[in-house]
Amino acid sequence: MDELPGSLGTSASLALRFGQTIFSTASLLFMCLDIQFYSYTAFCYLVTVMGLVVPWGMTLVIADAYSVFVKCLPRQPRILLIIILGDLALSYLSLAAACSTASTTNLLLDSDESYCPGKLCTRYQLSAAMAFLSWFLSLGSALFNLWLLPSL
Amino acid sequence: MDELPGSLGTSASLALRFGQTIFSTASLLFMCLDIQFYSYTAFCYLVTVMGLVVPWGMTLVIADAYSVFVKCLPRQPRILLIIILGDLALSYLSLAAACSTASTTNLLLDSDESYCPGKLCTRYQLSAAMAFLSWFLSLGSALFNLWLLPSL
Numbered sequence: 001m002d003e004l005p006g007s008l009g010t011s012a013s014l015a016l017r018f019g020q021t022i023f024s025t026a027s028l029l030f031m032c033l034d035i036q037f038y039s040y041t042a043f044c045y046l047v048t049v050m051g052l053v054v055p056w057g058m059t060l061v062i063a064d065a066y067s068v069f070v071k072c073l074p075r076q077p078r079i080l081l082i083i084i085l086g087d088l089a090l091s092y093l094s095l096a097a098a099c100s101t102a103s104t105t106n107l108l109l110d111s112d113e114s115y116c117p118g119k120l121c122t123r124y125q126l127s128a129a130m131a132f133l134s135w136f137l138s139l140g141s142a143l144f145n146l147w148l149l150p151s152l
Numbered sequence: 153m154d155e156l157p158g159s160l161g162t163s164a165s166l167a168l169r170f171g172q173t174i175f176s177t178a179s180l181l182f183m184c185l186d187i188q189f190y191s192y193t194a195f196c197y198l199v200t201v202m203g204l205v206v207p208w209g210m211t212l213v214i215a216d217a218y219s220v221f222v223k224c225l226p227r228q229p230r231i232l233l234i235i236i237l238g239d240l241a242l243s244y245l246s247l248a249a250a251c252s253t254a255s256t257t258n259l260l261l262d263s264d265e266s267y268c269p270g271k272l273c274t275r276y277q278l279s280a281a282m283a284f285l286s287w288f289l290s291l292g293s294a295l296f297n298l299w300l301l302p303s304l
Contacts, residue, residue, distance in 0.1 A: 040262075042255040092247060099248040100255035103194040107259050150302045 006144030008060075008080060009067035013141065017064055020137040021057035024050050024094070027130035030123050031101075042100035043124070046131060049097040053090050053134060060141075080149055087142035091135050098131035158296030160212075160232060161219035165293065169216055172289040173209035176202050176246070179282035182275050183253075194252035195276070198283060201249040205242050205286060212293075232301055239294035243287050250283035 005012040028050040037043040060083070067073045105124040108115045115121075157164040180202040189195040212235070219225045257276040260267045267273075 041258050092244075095244060096247055096251040099251040103252035103256045104259055106193055107256055111263075 007148040014064040023134040030127035046097040091138040101128040159300040166216040175286040182279035198249040243290040253280040
């Protein structure tokens with residue numbers, strides 16, 4: 001089997017997963033820490049989705065790190081299919097969350113200043129940007145693995 | 153070649169494309185007709201994306217209808233790949249537009265009543281719902297065609 005860069009068990013995949021975990025954790029922290037995020041539906045949704053993406057990314061970081069540094073894990077089509085489907089579903093969910101957060105923040109910025117005390121809206125924007133980056137990396141992983149699937 | 157229902161040139165695909173065109177046109181009309189939609193960024197984005205989805209869907213409705221009723225068109229992997237990529241890109245864009253519109257409408261409903269004179273917010277909600285349905289059908293088409301691709 002040829003080693004397609006970016007597919008499961010390669011160092012490029014480890015980098016993609018690592019970035020995904022970092023960005024989704026950053027998005028979660030920007031949104032959660034010391035903010036009453038539950039007053040807007042879109043922000044609750046972002047927190048829920050990122051709470052799903054973080055453990056998913058962490059699990060796959062561990063699997064990739066084991067495969068790169070210790071011993072190459074065997075690739076089974078069934079497991080690869082589950083990972084592709086999970087990646088695609090999570091990428092759609094995180095895109096939806098990022099867009100909702102971005103448009104809500106945009107509306108809050110346009111309206112009265114009182115909705116954005118201090119630097120609050122900047123934090124919302126950063127959180128949405130991190131969610132977009134996480135979506136992009138997750139889509140990349142899904143496409144690389146999808147490319148590998150027919151050869152198994 | 154076996155006839156996979158839902159792939160390019162079958163009657164199921166014609167139905168999917170037809171629904172996609174109907175829903176995206178409905179979303180566009182609900183948003184555009186007699187409303188000043190350009191005061192919110194999310195609504196402008198929805199109109200832009202739906203303005204891309206409608207001609208794409210119409211073109212493929214015509215191709216499918218020709219293939220079903222007149223003469224079966226030959227399937228080329230290159231053209232199928234372009235259609236799959238276009239479908240995936242448009243489905244991501246329309247999901248993003250639908251989510252932005254839905255969250256903006258939700259925020260407008262939660263805030264002051266003066267932002268939603270008459271039944272305006274109901275129309276925004278209907279437009280977002282139509283965009284979600286259009287996204288779902290477009291994703292379905294993309295997945296069916298993606299399933300067919302390795303067999304060509």
